[in-house]
Structure formats: structure tokens, C-alpha cells
Amino acid sequence: MLLATATLLSLSTATTAFADDKPGGGADETGKPKPPASMSTVGGARLGKPGTQVDLKGGAPVLPKKLSARSWMVSDAESGEVLAAHNAHWRLAPASTLKMLFADTVLPKFPKNQKHKVELTDLQGVGAGSSMVGVKENETYSVHDLWLGVFLRSGNDAVHVLSAMNGGVRQTVKDMQAHAEELQALDTNVVTPDGYDEKGQVSSAYDLTLFARSGLQKKDFREYCSTATAKFPGATEKIKKGKNKGKTKREPFEIQNTNRLLTGAMGLDPYKGIAGVKNGSTTNAGNTFTGVAERDGKVLLVTVMNPDSGEEHAVYKETERLLDWGFAASGKVEPVGELVAPKGANTGSGKGAPGEAGGADSAKNAAAESDGKSGGMGVALGVTAGVLVLIAGGLFLLNRRWPLPDLVRRRRS
Numbered sequence: 243m244l245l246a247t248a249t250l251l252s253l254s255t256a257t258t259a260f261a262d263d264k265p266g267g268g269a270d271e272t273g274k275p276k277p278p279a280s281m282s283t284v285g286g287a288r289l290g291k292p293g294t295q296v297d298l299k300g301g302a303p304v305l306p307k308k309l310s311a312r313s314w315m316v317s318d319a320e321s322g323e324v325l326a327a328h329n330a331h332w333r334l335a336p337a338s339t340l341k342m343l344f345a346d347t348v349l350p351k352f353p354k355n356q357k358h359k360v361e362l363t364d365l366q367g368v369g370a371g372s373s374m375v376g377v378k379e380n381e382t383y384s385v386h387d388l389w390l391g392v393f394l395r396s397g398n399d400a401v402h403v404l405s406a407m408n409g410g411v412r413q414t415v416k417d418m419q420a421h422a423e424e425l426q427a428l429d430t431n432v433v434t435p436d437g438y439d440e441k442g443q444v445s446s447a448y449d450l451t452l453f454a455r456s457g458l459q460k461k462d463f464r465e466y467c468s469t470a471t472a473k474f475p476g477a478t479e480k481i482k483k484g485k486n487k488g489k490t491k492r493e494p495f496e497i498q499n500t501n502r503l504l505t506g507a508m509g510l511d512p513y514k515g516i517a518g519v520k521n522g523s524t525t526n527a528g529n530t531f532t533g534v535a536e537r538d539g540k541v542l543l544v545t546v547m548n549p550d551s552g553e554e555h556a557v558y559k560e561t562e563r564l565l566d567w568g569f570a571a572s573g574k575v576e577p578v579g580e581l582v583a584p585k586g587a588n589t590g591s592g593k594g595a596p597g598e599a600g601g602a603d604s605a606k607n608a609a610a611e612s613d614g615k616s617g618g619m620g621v622a623l624g625v626t627a628g629v630l631v632l633i634a635g636g637l638f639l640l641n642r643r644w645p646l647p648d649l650v651r652r653r654r655s
Contacts, residue, residue, distance in 0.1 A: 297577075315448060333445070474494060476495050530547045
């Protein structure tokens, strides 16, 4: 294990968000919502300022002009550097991008091959008009099936079944909130596990990026979010004709990922190097998206929330523009902030979150080589006097050979 030390950006604390469903600082002259004049500064003071934050060095490309999102952020998934941001900590409705937090919280709890027979109570509380994968009462599904339903079809029915297995929706919301706080995603207030519009349910481009980065360190998470198509179990039916008349059959049906940059559907081409993560859309949230992509060894995360240009597929096209800019600008901008480490990753001072008093000696990066298949992406590990101290549950490993392009092999040719 290779150890490297650096100084973390100073962080300031923030309380958990309990905003209403109309967050912001009023409206501008056109009637559009304005961001608050002051927002959280977790990750750096610049990220708490309204408007666009970027520091271009010589030869750096200018930011794309066609950006209408209320909030967006471009960051280096490995180093954690925020290359550019726009209202990064504005607390907005997240829609189904909140399922990244759900998956990062619940996915480790059940083995893939575990079976579950769905009861009527498992599906209670699924919101009207929710996206569904087609889970049926009294049918048995594997945990693997249910996660395919969550990641590919954004199925709120699959989310509720997994939540039932986890002790219920209330317990799952509690677990998600605790995990968000552990990740220092302090703009987030969880009301439902599926991201369905509810008063007070908010997150931010910064927090959604933290959820994606944490989830992508899990092999199963990476594989699910990069899967373009899969088979999902259908309903059990009686055979009405032929020699097997009277017997039952259960035919699977194909489901496709709703991430249009992955599948290339609906008039969009697949984005070069894309490997997830999650899209969302509700009346209150508009369209939201967090994507991860790799080019020439550089891995970028982009989050876009609620573009209002009226352009068709605006959330994907603005993500494409920001990814293109990020790859072209790599090494040509000064970071305006940082993706912070989870609380449990702090070492040395032993005082809670990185960046608190006594944390200046903690490290920014630690690299770990592996076989290139099971490793994750990196966040800071604390190193004091050359001694690596690992806090249980808080270790993020940096693997620069993480095979992102290989994950796209599932995409249709």
C-alpha cells in the first residue's frame, strides 16, 4: 500500500437540512428561484458561495455556455478535487438520484442470492405515478433481481420491497440519514428511500456526488449502475394450451437502464467512457443526474440538478458538456473545493470529521494497488508520522486501475 500525505482543505460544519419544498433565496427578476446567499462550506469556502466557481489557468478551456441547471458540479473522482461548481450546496429536491444513497446504505446488507416473497404490505406507500419495474405481490425475487429493478428501471416498487426487508421504510430512512451524515453529506434530509417528492426531502449536487463516489467503491454498485439491459422475472401464469396446459410458467422480460448516456436511447448517443451512475425526474425536482466517466486514465463525476433551458434531454446534454470540459480542463484549473472524507476516515487527531482542529496533519490521498477488479476509488486516509490508522468502516481505497471502460461492455453495440 502506497501512502501519500497532503493537507486537507479546511471545512466548516453544517447542520442537517430541514428545508421545505421551495428551497432557495427567493426569486430573481424573471421569477426563477435564487440560491441562498450563504450555503454550507463543507469541502471549501468557495463551494458555499452562490453562482459559478472556477479558477482557470493558462490554456484552460472556458466553461460551456449552454448551462441552465440550478446547480452542478464537476469533480475528480479519485483525487476528490472539485474542478468547477455552480451553487454546489443548494438544497434541492433530488428525485431518484437519492437512490444512490439508498443503494450505498442497503446494498451491503443482503447477499445477491437471497430470496424474498413479496407481501402486499411490502408495496404499501409507493407514491402515485412512481417509476416501477413490475414487482408483483406473492412472487419471489432474488435480491439481485430487486437491485436490477432499482438501478435500471429506478423502480420504487423494488426500493420498497428492499426497505421492507431492511425493517421497513421508516428504519431505512433512518439508516440512510445516518449514512449521509457519516459521509458528511449534510445538505441532505431523507423523507422517502426512493426520492419521491415529499416536503422537506432535499439534497445537493455536492451531496449527490458524495453518494456516487461512496457507492462506486462497491463492486456490486459499479456493476449494477453500468448495466444497460437485463432480464427481470415476470409474473407466474398458467399455461392454457398444449401438453403443459394447467402448469405454470414464469417468463422474464427485458428491462433497460433509464440512464440515457449509458444506453444511447431516445436520440442520444452513448457517452464515451460512461459507466453510470443515476438519473431522476419528478415534478418538484425537475431532471437530475449524476454520471461517472473515464478517459485516458482520468475519472470524473458530474452532477446536474434541474436544468430549465427547454432543450430536449437537457440534463444529459449539460452533463456531456461538463464532462467534455472537465476532461479538457484536467490539470489546467485550480480546484475550488474538495470532496470530503467520511467521518470514520479521520485519523491522527481522532476528533470526528476531517478538517477539525488537529486535523491538518491528516492525509488527503492514499493509493492502494489491487488486481484492478475489486478495488474502489479514493478518498483521504489519515496518516500521522508515517503510520496508517484505519478506522473500521471508514476506509476508502484508491485504485487507479479501476476498469471503468470494462463496465460499459454491457451496452448494446
